[in-house]
Amino acid sequence: MSIREKGYHRWDGRLEERRRGWKPIARLGIRLAFKRKHFKFAFSLSFLPAFVFLAGIYLSERLQDFEGIVRKGAMPLRVVPGYFLSYLTADFVLFMTVVLLIFCAAGLVADDLKHNALQLYFARPLAKRDYVLGKAAVVMFFVLLLTLVPGLLLVVFKIVFSGSFGLLRDHPGLPLAIVVYSAAAAVFFASYSLLLSSLSRNRRTASFLIFGIYVFSDMLAEILRGIFRTPYVGLVSVKTNLKLAAAPLFGTKPVLEVPSVYAFVVLAAVVAAGAWVMNRRIRGVTIIK
Amino acid sequence: MTPVIQTRKLSKWYGNILGLSEVSLEIGPGITGLLGPNGAGKSTLMKLLTGQLKPSLGRVLLAGEGVWNNPALFRRIGYCPEHDSFYEDTTGRQFLDGLLRLHGFGAAEAARRTESALRLVEIWGDENRLIRGYSRGMRQRLKVAQALAHDPEILILDEPLNGLDPLGKRKIIRLIKELKAGNRTILVSSHVLPEVEALTRDIRLLHQGKIIAAGDIHDIRDLIDAHPHVVALRCDRPRKLAARLMEEPHVLKVHFGPDGLLTLETDNRDLFFGGLPALVVELDLEIEEITSPDDNLQAVFDYLVGK
Amino acid sequence: MSAGKTVDIELKDIAYSYGPIEALRGVSLSLGAGATGLLGPNGAGKSTLLRILLGFLEPDSGEGRVLGYDIRFERDDIRRRVGYMPEDDCLLPGMDAVTFTSYLGELAGMPRQEAMKRAHDVLFYVGLGEARYRFLETYSAGMKQRLKLAQALVHDPPLLFLDEPTANLDPRGRTDILELIADIAAKKDIRVLISSHILSDIESVCSQAVILNKGRVAALGRLADLRQPNFNLFEMRVKGGSGKFLKDLTGLGCRVEETEDGLLRVFMPVGLDRKKVFRLAAEDRTQIRHFLPSRTSLEDLFAQSVGVEG
Missing domain, CATH: 3.30.70.100 (Alpha-Beta Plaits)
Known part of the structure; x- marks a missing residue:
């Protein structure tokens, strides 16, 4: 016979000494994103382009079946690296990525700042890089889900539909290009959104900045191009920078007559700014009250 | 003699949320403690007493006059709100001076009263700093200063000791006790019971919108x-x-x-x-x-x- | 581990400045078993000290060990074993209390399933059992305070830092939290360090106290020792009788002062038999309702330590 007395009870488990502190942070961030209103709708919608491009691959292989429908002299659809690039940097895909960022990334740091939660994190055996990495992993998860996963699957389906490895034989670097681009985009979007999320203590402001800067930088570039008539103003636009930087990876012609290296520099600058601001904001909260 | 603060069947609802229900009070000169758990209606009562809220039912009489819509009476009331509400980018001195001018004092008189009130709460010395830079204790003392700068005969102090360190509390407690000497009527609310005991033995206990005890602590205990x-x-x-x-x-x-x-x-x-x-x-x-x-x-x- | 003898917090000459402002100027102390109150006026360095103990701040000079770990080089080991309840409101929005508590347990190094199990236990313990599936944004001030205690306890730390644990609570919430803290502190291998502005809270749960003033330790020791009873000075409250009692007391050689709320302070001459006092009361039909050797109150002790006249 025994009783459990009222009062405080000890926990007899053992704490893990060596562990990756960023993992629970990333897991919770992803779970919370799915709990947000309308997120699942936006999430499903963002896979639409992948299916369209999949259909494109199917059609390109079965073009002869549709000869009756397709007008004579229509350009046949050619599935080359440029095809994958145009999926990865499609306006709609990039746009939906930014929309998903609003759900999953805007509050990542802003909420913690608003609710004084940083001291809860750092009262635990957690390094600053665990925190940043955990938060960034949330963003990267969604970005990779929209770039890397469909990109590689499209390659696989191309091989399946054509029944040959012709694509890989002609372009052996393609899978690597997809991986590198996806990784770069993930790092960029993580820095971009964490930077903006940590600037504000308000999730809405952060959402507005994430969406606004993406859209308005593009509009601004268009306006400036009308005024200055130089392709270099395209470097103002987030979208154009991504497209410019991706082109050499896939060996295609850039959208603008601007060396890609400039785009790389702009993107790298955003990443650096993100790292710098995060470092300062987190320091600012844990150290000085 | 009629009590200084008197309410008759005072009730207040916010929509369908109960604030106060049939509170009849009589409070005379001296210090009275107002207690109750969160949500009991303390702040509601204090706002009704200072004419900031209109009763749903019942009346509030201060010194025999109705308080609602009676600005002439407001000069005789000092109120220290529970929450901070400052113009953060003014200095403590400008803040208090401005409030005194609103009370209708001339420039010289307002300046004099500002200085004496700030000296009383020991903010004089930091009077030209922006309120934004004030510590929690200084903010609390500034709130007390603005409540008494115009020398009111009725003081309504909502949690005046909150956030103060033990020394700050001791000083404010002593200050409130000194104010009592001028035949003022002082109503103080607090969540920290030993602090209330240090101030007064005369209490009103609010619970669920009603007064459930009024009088001397020891007499209440005997009941x-x-x-x-x-x-x-x-x-x-x-x-x-x-x-x-x-x-x-x-x-x-x-x-x-x-x-x-x-x-x-x-x-x-x-x-x-x-x-x-x-x-x-x-x-x-x-x-x-x-x-x-x-x-x-x-x-x-x-x-x-x-x- | 033999409780009681181990020193859990040991600091030597810790100094810290925020730019030109010296927050701590050479703090040395060692704290052992039980609950310790950390007191001091605003700006005395209490929060800075807690932050240094947690490794949020690196001291400019001096050294220290918490639970045997160096505060400069073994921060993770310390944080793993410390539960910290911050002063300000803090939570993570968009989740319920179970998710919140188990998440913070995981971050402390608990395995995931264990953290989940333990989260329920501590939430029941702090009295949030019924509310544990509610969203944190809907919590009242008192519930947030309990939640902060729950997250500090979830990984069962042997050392707890509680920063103003009863701030913004109503009297009921305050006694509830104090009872929980007293219960935890009664476990013989858990130490609690409580920073508070409310001296009566410290008096009710702490066995020892540290008083900081201007970045230095102004007093340190067991409350019972710091507040030695004074057997020549008694506090009394009497009722009834003809008033002859007071006169007779003076006749015994006592000096009697009466405070404004009716408390008698009776200075008894050395060697006076206390029974004589009761004999007088019996003769005069006076009720002695309160009879207590006077101790320095914590408030007086505080005022003395920080150099302010009573």
Whole structure:
């Protein structure tokens, strides 16, 4: 016979000494994103382009079946690296990525700042890089889900539909290009959104900045191009920078007559700014009250 | 003499949320403590008393006049709100000076009163700093200063001690006690019961929108029949004493604590304490201490509000 | 581990400045078993000290060990074993209390399933059992305070830092939290360090106290020692009788002062038999309702330590 007395009870488990502190942070961030209103709708919608491009691959292989429908002299659809690039940097895909960022990334740091939660994190055996990495992993998860996963699957389906490895034989670097681009985009979007999320203590402001800067930088570039008539103003636009930087990876012609290296520099600058601001904001909260 | 603060069946609802329900109060000059758990209606009552809210039912009379929509009366009231509401980018001095000008004082008079009020709460010295840079204690003291700068006869102070360190509290408690001397009527709310006890024995206890106790703490305690009085004794032979006390019908319970403390419950304190000295002499006991652990505000609060 | 003898916090000459402002100027102390109150006026360095103990701040000079770990080089080991309840409101929005508590347990190094199990236990313990599936944004001030205690306890730390644990609570919430803290502190191998502005809270749960003033330790020791009873000075409250009692007391050689709320302060001459006092009371039919050797109150002790006249 025994009783459990009222009062405080000890926990007899053992704490893990060596562990990756960023993992629970990333897991919770992803779970919370799915709990947000309308997120699942936006999430499903963002896979639409992948299916369209999949259909494109199917059609390109079965073009002869549709000869009756397709007008004579229509350009046949050619599935080359440029095809994958145009999926990865499609306006709609990039746009939906930014929309998903609003759900999953805007509050990542802003909420913690608003609710004084940083001291809860750092009262635990957690390094600053665990925190940043955990938060960034949330963003990267969604970005990779929209770039890397469909990109590689499209390659696989191309091989399946054509029944040959012709694509890989002609372009052996393609899978690597997809991986590198996806990784770069993930790092960029993580820095971009964490930077903006940590600037504000308000999730809405952060959402507005994430969406606004993406859209308005593009509009601004268009306006400036009308005024200055130089392709270099395209470097103002987030979208154009991504497209410019991706082109050499896939060996295609850039959208603008601007060396890609400039785009790389702009993107790298955003990443650096993100790292710098995060470092300062987190320091600012844990150290000085 | 009519009480300075008087309410009659005062009730207040916010939509369908109860604020106060049929509160009839009479408060005279001196310090009165206003207590109650969160959501009991303390701040609502204070806002009604200062004319910031319109009662749903009932009336508030201050010095015999209705307070709602009676700005002439506001000059005689000082109010210290619970929450901070400052213009953060003004200095403490500008803030207070501005408020005094709003009260209708001339520039010279306002400046003089600003200085004396800020000196009183010991902010003079930091008067030209922006409020944004004030510590929590300074903000609290500035709120008290603005409540009394125009020398009102009625002071309504909502949690004036909140956020102050022990020294700050001691100073404000002393200040409030000094203000009492000028025949002012001071109503103070606080969540920290020992602090209320340090200020006054006259309390009003609000619970669920109603006044459930009013008067002197010890008198209120005597009225609570449901809980017998607890007396704690420490002496050289507690069991000897307890054996004799158990013969008395008014002793209901005897308990021996782990450290030799004898705790008794009695339903008649006068009989108990009346007989005790003779018993001590008769049994030749060495008494070390006699205390009443539940004759304090905390006990009154727990018994009436329920834990 | 033999409780009681181990020193849990040991600091030597810790100094810290925020730019030109010296927050701590050479703090040395060692704290052992039980609950310790950390007191001091605003700006005395209490929060800075807690932050240094947690490794949020690196001291400019001096050294220290918490639970045997160096505060400069073994921060993770310290944080793993410390539960910290911050002063300000803090939570993570968009989740319920179970998710919140188990998440913070995981971050402390608990395995995931264990953290989940333990989260329920501590939430029940702090009295949030019924509310544990509610969203944190809907919590009242009192519930947030309990939640902060729950997250500090979830990984069962042997050392707890509680910063103003009863701030913004109503009297009921305050006694509830204090009872929980007292219960935890009664476990013999858990130490608690409580920073508070409310001296009566410290008096009710702490066995020892540290008083900081202007970045230095102004007093340190067991409350019982710091507040030695004065057997020549008694506090008394009397009722009834003809008033002859007071006169007779003076006749015994006592000096009697009466405070404004009716408390008698009776200075007894050395060697006076206390029974004589009760004999007088019995003769005069005076009730002695309160009889207590006077101790320095914590408030007086505080005022003395920080150099302010009573």
